[in-house]
Amino acid sequence: MTGIEPPMQSSDELRTPDTPLLPGQVCRIYSMRMCPYAQRARLIAAAKGISHDIVNIDLNNKPDWFFDLNPYGEVPVVLHNGRHVYESLIAAEYLEEAFPKPKLFSDDPMVKAYERIFYNHWTKKGIPAFYSLLKAGYPDPEQSKRLSEHISTLESFMATLDKPYFHGESPGFSDYMIWPWFERMPMLTDITEFNLSALGCPRLVAWVDRMWKNPVVQHCKVDPQLMTQHYALYRKGRPDFTIGADGTAVPSQPAVPEALENLDGLREAHTRDRQK
Numbered sequence: 001m002t003g004i005e006p007p008m009q010s011s012d013e014l015r016t017p018d019t020p021l022l023p024g025q026v027c028r029i030y031s032m033r034m035c036p037y038a039q040r041a042r043l044i045a046a047a048k049g050i051s052h053d054i055v056n057i058d059l060n061n062k063p064d065w066f067f068d069l070n071p072y073g074e075v076p077v078v079l080h081n082g083r084h085v086y087e088s089l090i091a092a093e094y095l096e097e098a099f100p101k102p103k104l105f106s107d108d109p110m111v112k113a114y115e116r117i118f119y120n121h122w123t124k125k126g127i128p129a130f131y132s133l134l135k136a137g138y139p140d141p142e143q144s145k146r147l148s149e150h151i152s153t154l155e156s157f158m159a160t161l162d163k164p165y166f167h168g169e170s171p172g173f174s175d176y177m178i179w180p181w182f183e184r185m186p187m188l189t190d191i192t193e194f195n196l197s198a199l200g201c202p203r204l205v206a207w208v209d210r211m212w213k214n215p216v217v218q219h220c221k222v223d224p225q226l227m228t229q230h231y232a233l234y235r236k237g238r239p240d241f242t243i244g245a246d247g248t249a250v251p252s253q254p255a256v257p258e259a260l261e262n263l264d265g266l267r268e269a270h271t272r273d274r275q276k
């Protein structure tokens with residue numbers, strides 16, 4: 001690792017793609033503080049010591065130009081050399097290839113293929129199950145079981161690998177693609193009583209402990225208090241994507257018992273379309 005660079009400009013100033021990067025900065029990540037998908041790109045940038053600025057987009061008030069960057073209107077978007085890429089996995093893979101050191105994928109094509117199988121499993125199966133349970137907003141046995149099964153698959157991957165990380169002996173690409181939702185497990189536990197430690201997945205629990213000690217993870221972590229407040233506002237149907245922008249936490253929100261809506265990282269479909 002070449003050193004983790006903190007962003008050099010305010011991450012809430014709405015810098016357009018035409019706003020030049022400061023000297024020494026090589027790319028920009030359009031992000032949203034609480035977004036686990038954007039965190040994937042931030043983790044890869046931090047792991048590679050890529051000097052970057054972060055621009056947090058208020059997803060309730062997307063500027064029109066944001067849809068020129070990503071027609072889906074979603075973060076993350078990575079801007080580099082005047083061009084941009086979107087979709088978290090594609091953006092992270094781009095950073096891996098454009099900034100080859102340190103290499104986060106194995107040179108062995110089969111090991112690399114397995115890493116991709118691991119994070120694709122999590123993306124296709126684990127993440128939807130995670131949000132289904134979160135949406136339920138209570139200890140829903142069916143949704144808990146579904147998530148447990150997909151987490152158990154990760155445990156079986158780790159058992160077959162018999163290594164401390166999905167990447168192998170050190171954290172690598174697959175670890176960073178899976179991690180953001182495991183950082184959010186304590187929040188899921190608060191809301192739904194889902195308990196990772198009770199699943200009988202000792203390798204995964206040990207992986208979580210190791211990941212927490214990783215300086216890249218520490219650098220990119222989301223303030224847990226802000227995270228709880230963010231999801232509490234979601235539960236009220238009033239997500240605030242500027243939460244934490246002034247460096248302070250908003251007053252804590254009382255828990256509400258209703259089922260959660262729009263909690264899969266996506267708002268109503270119409271808010272994603274270009275507003276004309």
Ligand SMILES: N[C@@H](CCC(=O)N[C@@H](CS)C(=O)NCC(=O)O)C(=O)O
Nearest residue numbers: 035037059074075087088265266267
């Ligand atoms: N498949 C996308 C999902 C990204 C995503 O859902 N991002 C959320 C924030 S966590 C977003 O930008 N949502 C747009 C909106 O809420 O309007 C990816 O992997 O990048």
